[in-house]
Amino acid sequence: IAQEEEDVAQLVDDETAEAARALSRAPPEDLSMSQHLMLLENLCNEALATAELREALAKRLEEAEDVLRDLRAERQEDRKQIREVEAALKEERRQRREEEAAKRAEMLAQ
DSSP, rough: OOHHHHHHHHHHOHHHHHHHHHHHSGGGGGHHHHHHHHHHHHHHHHHHHHHHHHHHHHHHHHHHHHHHHHHHOOOOOOHHHHHHHHHHHHHHHHHHHHHHHHHHHHHOOO
């Protein structure tokens, strides 16, 4: 066990090694918040150092970028449709005004 502790101490800083030793002697709830955080930070760093996790994170990032790209394209298409509807409404109002003007002109001509 002493050799294992010495091996761990060589991989991490003294405070983290002490937190790991404390965890080996006592239940997790007996560790201080800073010891929990040091151990968690070390575990996260070790996990991030693995190719599998880096690849999984890269894949998730790529998927998120794909979704964002799709959402932007949908938003652009929605805006195009809104512009088309607005243009059609504007044209309809113009035609209605022209028809009303023609009716008024016809009534005045009689």
